[in-house]
Amino acid sequence: MEQQAEQAIALLARTPAALDALLRDLPEAWTHRNEGENTWTAFDVIGHLIEAERTNWLVRAKIVLQSGETQPFEPFDRVGYMRESQRKSLGQLLDEFSALRNRNLDEVRGWNLRQEQLELRGRHPALGVVTMSQLLAAWATHDLTHLHQISRILAYQYREAVGPWKQYLGVLHCAGHGSA
């Protein structure tokens, strides 16, 4: 496999354990609170990551491999799994995310991607032409976007509790950046 793909997979493989270590059995005062109306809790974010494993990245990578630009990707339902996930515990969601991610990465590793495959093109419904290489990089950076978001959501719960320290704590001055 090309080093570039291995590097993305190295990060993708670590995210479930990192989120598990951070969030499992953490009090709900941290995990089930959001940043205000129409924002997500850390619990919601894990539901979104599960949905992305089920219907977004791997599905699209397979379309790139099999059909290239001729078959545009389906739009991704960013909140699709959240309704279903509300009936589960955070521990269940973390288990589910980890299992799906492992299964998906096993499949990608099995493709043994070479430079030629990394240059294959697909068609994103809004972004236009994208490559397999960009898709793998975006999958990994999507994890980082949501780790960034979760650290901000958790910190938000302490925005008053830190008192005068607020000015030194950068995460409390992050208002988010578009989709997360």
Place this chain on the structure above:
Amino acid sequence: MEQQAEQAIALLARTPAALDALLRDLPEAWTHRNEGENTWTAFDVIGHLIEAERTNWLVRAKIVLQSGETQPFEPFDRVGYMRESQRKSLGQLLDEFSALRNRNLDEVRGWNLRQEQLELRGRHPALGVVTMSQLLAAWATHDLTHLHQISRILAYQYREAVGPWKQYLGVLHCAGHGSA
């Protein structure tokens, strides 16, 4: 112990394992690159967290308990440990951070903090009067600030690789917020 202190400790106890799961044995192309001149790598951030365990939060909490406002805190050297840490491996730093954090939290748990102690006051050299409760909350939020920063530093390495996906990936639009 007051619930408020338990909640802060629940998060503080999880950070070393979360960073370990994310960063240990991750390729150096992720962990040893920064966001440009005079910025930190993920490796540097772990060195800073070690320094803060050694000389900042616990030391100051003890001053609040023992001397209150009469003894101002020493200023904290934000880059003090970085010089020393450059000779070590990331794995060694992660081990060291975990051991120091565990030892420090054991000490705090031993204080069995009640509401009365959480209201004790200390004097920060720049911020003025702060309480024990604010110190614990700031310690936890300092972890989140650096988790937020690490997710951003890692994502920065893929700012070009993601191609047109960049516009959807919030972390790539974060320029940092002051001290992190």
